[in-house]
Amino acid sequence: MQNHIYLPLAAGFALCATGTLAQTPVLQVMTYDSFVSEWGPGPAIKTAFEETCGCEVQFIGTGDGAALLARLQLEGPRTEADIVLGLDTNLTAAARATGLFAPHGVTADLDLPITWDDPDFLPFDWSYFAFVGNAGAEAPTSLQALADSDIQIVIQDPRSSTPGLGLLMWVKTAYPDTAADLWADLADNIVTVTPGWSEAYGLFLEGEADAVLSYTTSPAYHVIAEDDDTKVAWAFDEGHYMQVEVAAKVASTDQPDLAGQFLAFMVSDTFQSIIPETNWMYPAVVPADGLPAGFDTLITPDTALLLSSEDAAAIRDEALDEWRNALSQ
Amino acid sequence: MAQRAVAIAPRWPGTAAAVLVLVLTIGTLAAVGWRAEWQRGLSPADWVVIRFTLHQALVSAMLSVVLAIPVARALARRQFAGRKVLVTLLGAPFLLPVIVAVIGLIAVFGRNGVVNTGLTWLGLPTVTIYGFHGVVLAHVFFNLPLAIRLILQGWLSIPAERFRLAASLNMPVGRLLEWPMLRNVVPGAFLVIFLICLTSFAVALTLGGGPRATTVELAIYQALRFDFDLGRAAMLAAIQFGLCAVAAALVWRVTSVDALGAGLDRVVQRWDLRWPLMDYLMIALVAVFLLMPLAMIIWRGVPGLALMPASIWAAAGRSVIVAACSALLCVTMALGLALRGGSLIAVVGVLPLAASGLVVGTGAFLLVYPVINPARLALPITILVNATLALPFALRAIAPSATAIQRDFARLGASLGLTGWAFVRIVVLPRIRRPLGFGAGLAAALSMGDLGVIALFAGEAEQTLPLAMFRLMGAFRMEAAAGAALLLLVLSFAAFWLCDQGGRADADL
Numbered sequence: 001m002q003n004h005i006y007l008p009l010a011a012g013f014a015l016c017a018t019g020t021l022a023q024t025p026v027l028q029v030m031t032y033d034s035f036v037s038e039w040g041p042g043p044a045i046k047t048a049f050e051e052t053c054g055c056e057v058q059f060i061g062t063g064d065g066a067a068l069l070a071r072l073q074l075e076g077p078r079t080e081a082d083i084v085l086g087l088d089t090n091l092t093a094a095a096r097a098t099g100l101f102a103p104h105g106v107t108a109d110l111d112l113p114i115t116w117d118d119p120d121f122l123p124f125d126w127s128y129f130a131f132v133g134n135a136g137a138e139a140p141t142s143l144q145a146l147a148d149s150d151i152q153i154v155i156q157d158p159r160s161s162t163p164g165l166g167l168l169m170w171v172k173t174a175y176p177d178t179a180a181d182l183w184a185d186l187a188d189n190i191v192t193v194t195p196g197w198s199e200a201y202g203l204f205l206e207g208e209a210d211a212v213l214s215y216t217t218s219p220a221y222h223v224i225a226e227d228d229d230t231k232v233a234w235a236f237d238e239g240h241y242m243q244v245e246v247a248a249k250v251a252s253t254d255q256p257d258l259a260g261q262f263l264a265f266m267v268s269d270t271f272q273s274i275i276p277e278t279n280w281m282y283p284a285v286v287p288a289d290g291l292p293a294g295f296d297t298l299i300t301p302d303t304a305l306l307l308s309s310e311d312a313a314a315i316r317d318e319a320l321d322e323w324r325n326a327l328s329q
Numbered sequence: 330m331a332q333r334a335v336a337i338a339p340r341w342p343g344t345a346a347a348v349l350v351l352v353l354t355i356g357t358l359a360a361v362g363w364r365a366e367w368q369r370g371l372s373p374a375d376w377v378v379i380r381f382t383l384h385q386a387l388v389s390a391m392l393s394v395v396l397a398i399p400v401a402r403a404l405a406r407r408q409f410a411g412r413k414v415l416v417t418l419l420g421a422p423f424l425l426p427v428i429v430a431v432i433g434l435i436a437v438f439g440r441n442g443v444v445n446t447g448l449t450w451l452g453l454p455t456v457t458i459y460g461f462h463g464v465v466l467a468h469v470f471f472n473l474p475l476a477i478r479l480i481l482q483g484w485l486s487i488p489a490e491r492f493r494l495a496a497s498l499n500m501p502v503g504r505l506l507e508w509p510m511l512r513n514v515v516p517g518a519f520l521v522i523f524l525i526c527l528t529s530f531a532v533a534l535t536l537g538g539g540p541r542a543t544t545v546e547l548a549i550y551q552a553l554r555f556d557f558d559l560g561r562a563a564m565l566a567a568i569q570f571g572l573c574a575v576a577a578a579l580v581w582r583v584t585s586v587d588a589l590g591a592g593l594d595r596v597v598q599r600w601d602l603r604w605p606l607m608d609y610l611m612i613a614l615v616a617v618f619l620l621m622p623l624a625m626i627i628w629r630g631v632p633g634l635a636l637m638p639a640s641i642w643a644a645a646g647r648s649v650i651v652a653a654c655s656a657l658l659c660v661t662m663a664l665g666l667a668l669r670g671g672s673l674i675a676v677v678g679v680l681p682l683a684a685s686g687l688v689v690g691t692g693a694f695l696l697v698y699p700v701i702n703p704a705r706l707a708l709p710i711t712i713l714v715n716a717t718l719a720l721p722f723a724l725r726a727i728a729p730s731a732t733a734i735q736r737d738f739a740r741l742g743a744s745l746g747l748t749g750w751a752f753v754r755i756v757v758l759p760r761i762r763r764p765l766g767f768g769a770g771l772a773a774a775l776s777m778g779d780l781g782v783i784a785l786f787a788g789e790a791e792q793t794l795p796l797a798m799f800r801l802m803g804a805f806r807m808e809a810a811a812g813a814a815l816l817l818l819v820l821s822f823a824a825f826w827l828c829d830q831g832g833r834a835d836a837d838l
Binding site (some may be wrong): 034159206251 | 805
């Protein structure tokens with residue numbers, strides 16, 4: 001009865017499908033929202049890769065890293081994405097457990113402060129978490145010193161933000177047995193907890209707090225884009241927890257060769273030289289021309305802290321309970 | 330009394346609207362629950378979250394309504410220059426996107442805000458906005474305008490003849506006319522605001538100062554994004570519906586039915602006015618509270634206007650189209666439901682308020698995904714969801730008038746053979762213009778500022794103004810984002826003003 005309505009529709013879809021097959025192949029890259037925005041790396045990377053691949057790059061942007069994983073889990077094996085780009089090491093254990101990813105097969109000479117041997121997830125940039133404050137103001141030299149001071153900070157909620165989760169891991173790695181005590185000491189320093197990075201950084205710039213949880217590379221934005229050297233990251237004695245952002249090939253991709261080509265391109269000079277001044281992170285492979293001027297003004301922590309993805313996943317719930325209990329008093 | 334024996338207006342549009350609302354609220358919840366692997370029940374921490382959620386919603390709603398009554402009364406019975414503009418302006422905070430309003434509130438009440446700068450200058454101790462009272466302050470800021478408008482409409486709906494009669498008989502206006510009206514209007518206003526606060530997430534978290542201020546909606550967010558535990562998300566969303574059902578049932582028990590008969594739509598004249606100073610003081614205080622943060626958004630946004638990228642205009646254009654479509658869809662649905670009548674309205678009119686935006690979005694994604702890539706439907710889905718989420722407000726504005734018109738004019742219409750579409754066109758629409766315009770304005774403004782649904786679906790090409798603003802913030806460009814916030818404020822307000830003004834071109838308000 002109703003079939004005659006759907007027939008032309010189905011024919012239309014079929015036409016569209018054959019149309020795309022006949023045209024240039026499309027590589028779909030699922031990533032977080034700020035990567036795709038016109039100030040992020042997305043547009044320049046799309047142009048650069050399309051010059052060499054004879055394909056079209058389409059970005060699927062969604063929230064932040066955690067939202068990205070949730071979106072992929074919603075879509076499951078039927079996902080149209082060929083590449084997922086923008087997870088961090090706190091998420092890769094859960095991502096691997098979905099069984100949706102294939103080994104990347106790329107060998108690259110990575111410039112990370114740690115060794116990297118993950119067969120599935122390939123880093124494209126990284127940075128250290130750090131508190132960013134105003135130059136000239138009181139600057140504590142450790143997490144404990146910050147907790148003992150009267151300095152007011154804004155942080156992000158670990159349940160809704162990847163930097164927030166990073167701080168949780170930072171405290172847990174620096175103080176494996178006494179993390180709860182440190183959080184209890186920090187409680188009176190925390191002005192408020194925001195849902196995401198943008199709100200927290202905005203509050204800091206409005207003067208609502210003396211410092212904000214961000215990255216050691218954040219001051220580079222102010223130096224390079226605004227010629228403003230009044231924002232500095234604080235170096236802490238315990239060391240700094242790292243965020244390593246990774247990408248991976250989706251196992252069910254209909255463009256396996258193109259996806260592999262993209263991952264190789266990702267650790268090339270072209271891609272990596274776009275990263276510092278768009279994502280404001282360190283490139284995973286330092287380009288031949290070196291880092292942009294301005295990055296030399298940044299602090300470089302002596303100790304890099306990072307849990308393996310399995311350890312991060314294993315302690316996450318315990319660390320979250322400690323955080324929640326300490327801040328709910 | 331009201332007899333449903335005559336077929337007055339067509340019923341199917343209302344039924345269609347009700348089905349759509351049910352699909353987008355209960356249907357999306359079912360879709361999420363269907364995909365879930367059920368694991369665990371409620372933990373003690375969850376009970377703390379539920380208690381906090383209820384507590385803050387209760388206090389916020391009580392304060393909003395209690396404050397709104399004297400202000401609405403003052404506005405209803407005083408005539409002064411600029412009253413019309415003031416009434417419109419006072420509605421503005423309700424129309425603001427959450428993130429913009431929080432920026433404005435912090436500029437006034439924050440550590441570095443106007444109030445604390447003033448206190449420091451006077452040598453007084455400073456106050457902090459972060460904590461339970463900050464959450465309540467923000468919720469009152471958002472919802473007091475809605476409470477004022479709903480209660481003011483109640484006051485203006487008392488026919489002039491009754492005040493005339495009361496004056497000629499020297500009877501107390503308060504007990505005879507105003508109290509019954511308040512009993513009719515206030516519980517509904519309370520319920521709406523209670524439910525809005527119940528599903529609050531960003532306000533509660535940002536101003537609440539930490540995990541103490543965790544709401545059920547944040548727990549749902551955590552379940553969906555952090556744990557990818559669909560079962561837990563569905564369970565929490567069901568609890569949210571449960572709380573809503575209990576609240577609604579309690580409120581409907583105390584709401585009385587207005588049964589005094591119709592007036593002739595004359596301008597209200599009052600003979601019982603004393604205490605003009607108190608009235609003006611109330612109006613002035615509330616105006617300062619509500620308008621200061623708006624002034625700060627403008628003040629901070631003006632320098633950012635020049636820094637906005639060209640793409641912001643395309644995003645703004647997209648937002649205007651989304652808002653216009655949502656508003657049209659929303660009032661059509663509301664009118665259909667209001668004329669259809671029946672107990673369905675009461676349920677459908679509150680369901681979207683209790684729905685978790687995230688569950689609706691995720692459920693819609695799951696429903697659409699097997700058929701078509703949701704990114705291709707980003708804007709249509711946004712329109713549909715926004716129209717549904719704004720429906721309770723439009724319905725609340727339109728339903729009382731529509732019911733009253735049916736009650737008062739249906740028999741006359743039937744005796745003249747005026748039924749169906751002709752009745753709607755000739756009798757209903759002209760008399761319902763004011764609430765219709767108000768409802769459309771609300772829907773347009775709320776849709777303009779929505780970030781929830783679009784963020785879940787949009788690709789690069791579909792960015793709307795709130796999303797563009799958020800992307801500016803995410804790229805360190807806070808000044809340009811402040812400019813975009815101002816643009817968003819202006820557009821939301823203009824959309825509301827245009828619709829509202831169109832609706833009451835010849836009315837006395």
